[in-house]
Amino acid sequence: EAGVAQSPRYKIIEKRQSVAFWCNPISGHATLYWYQQILGQGPKLLIQFQNNGVVDDSQLPKDRFSAERLKGVDSTLKIQPAKLEDSAVYLCASSLAGTGDYEQYFGPGTRLTVT
Amino acid sequence: AQSVTQLGSHVSVSEGALVLLRCNYSSSVPPYLFWYVQYPNQGLQLLLKYTTGATLVKGINGFEAEFKKSETSFHLTKPSAHMSDAAEYFCAVQAHNQGGKLIFGQGTELSVKP
Numbered sequence: 001e002a003g004v005a006q007s008p009r010y011k012i013i014e015k016r017q018s019v020a021f022w023c024n025p026i027s028g029h030a031t032l033y034w035y036q037q038i039l040g041q042g043p044k045l046l047i048q049f050q051n052n053g054v055v056d057d058s059q060l061p062k063d064r065f066s067a068e069r070l071k072g073v074d075s076t077l078k079i080q081p082a083k084l085e086d087s088a089v090y091l092c093a094s095s096l097a098g099t100g101d102y103e104q105y106f107g108p109g110t111r112l113t114v115t
Numbered sequence: 116a117q118s119v120t121q122l123g124s125h126v127s128v129s130e131g132a133l134v135l136l137r138c139n140y141s142s143s144v145p146p147y148l149f150w151y152v153q154y155p156n157q158g159l160q161l162l163l164k165y166t167t168g169a170t171l172v173k174g175i176n177g178f179e180a181e182f183k184k185s186e187t188s189f190h191l192t193k194p195s196a197h198m199s200d201a202a203e204y205f206c207a208v209q210a211h212n213q214g215g216k217l218i219f220g221q222g223t224e225l226s227v228k229p
Contacts, residue, residue, distance in 0.1 A: 004158070031215060042119075042205050042219030043159070055214045091158060098215030101166065106151075106158030 002026065004107035006092050012113045018080035021110045025073070025094030031055075032069055033104065034077050035091040043091055049075065050098055082114045117142045119206050121220035129228045134178075134193040136223050138206030141187065146208040148189040149217065150180055153203040162204075165189065176200070201227045 005024040013019050025032050030051050035043035046065065048055040052072040060067070064083070069075040079086055089109040095102040122137040140146065147166045151159040163174025170182040180191045189206060206220040 033215070033217075035217075040124075040221070042207070042221050043217070044219070045216045048214060048216060050214070056216055093158075095215060102215075103161050103164075104215070104217065106160070108156070108158045111156075 004092055004094055004105055006090075006107040006110050008110060009108065010111045010113075012115065013082055015084055015114050016081040018078065019082055019112065020076055020078045021090050021092075021112075023075045023077070023092030023107060025075070025092070026105055029094035029096055029105075030072070031095045031098040031102075032075050033093040033095075034067060034075070035093065037089040037091055037109070039088070046077070046090075048098065055098060079112075082112075084114050087112055087114045117146060117208055117210060117218050119208055119218055119220035121204075121206050121223050123223055124221065125224045125226065127226040127228060128196045130198055131195050134191070134196045134200065134225065136191040136204050136206075136225065138180075138189045138191065138220060139187055140189065140206075140208045142208060142210070144211065145182075145184055146210050148180075148182060149207040149209065150174065150178070150189075150191050151205045151207060151219075152176075153205065153222075155202075159205065162191070196225075196227045198227050198229065201225055 032049045034046045037043040047057040049069040067077045091109045092107045093104040095104045149164045150162040165182045173179045207217040
């Protein structure tokens with residue numbers, strides 16, 4: 001079974017530029033999560049989708065971050081414009097459903113450096 | 116609000132020694148509890164989890180953790196460290212009715228000396 005796929009793996013941009021990350025979850029997983037992991041910290045949830053609907057985006061900086069999961073499968077996270085403090089690893093995870101009974105499987109992440 | 120505290124950002128042990136990584140949580144209701152491991156440039160992998168039932172949980176790679184409600188703790192242990200255990204370890208909690216969101220501690224980096 002293929003795991004969670006993410007691309008690109010690494011991205012370097014200048015502040016005020018825009019960037020987009022892509023995630024393809026495990027086939028059949030209805031729930032998709034985007035986490036931000038700043039160096040030296042644990043991951044923090046940015047947004048959670050159930051199929052193509054948003055369940056939780058309370059910690060998403062909506063003035064610059066956006067995310068979509070149009071067909072309930074793959075997802076894109078965008079930052080526009082980027083700030084220095086957005087430098088982090090962006091992790092995508094998926095699960096069959098959004099409860100503790102179902103394991104969240106994580107992708108390898110996209111490491112973003114904003115200069 | 117729920118939170119997770121991992122005591123010690125860096126832990127170093129000798130190969131063959133006991134591994135003990137500490138995790139305490141704050142929550143009005145005991146949440147689901149998880150330990151994840153992260154190897155360099157990789158995503159997180161689930162080591163073990165506690166949802167209900169037996170409070171001593173066994174996971175992969177010889178790790179286990181015990182849920183102690185009275186101490187609000189979920190410490191991770193392994194009797195004998197191996198060089199391949201060197202990685203970052205994260206404790207996480209999940210509320211029963213908040214859609215699956217995981218709240219992570221800040222992580223503990225485990226080093227294993229030969």
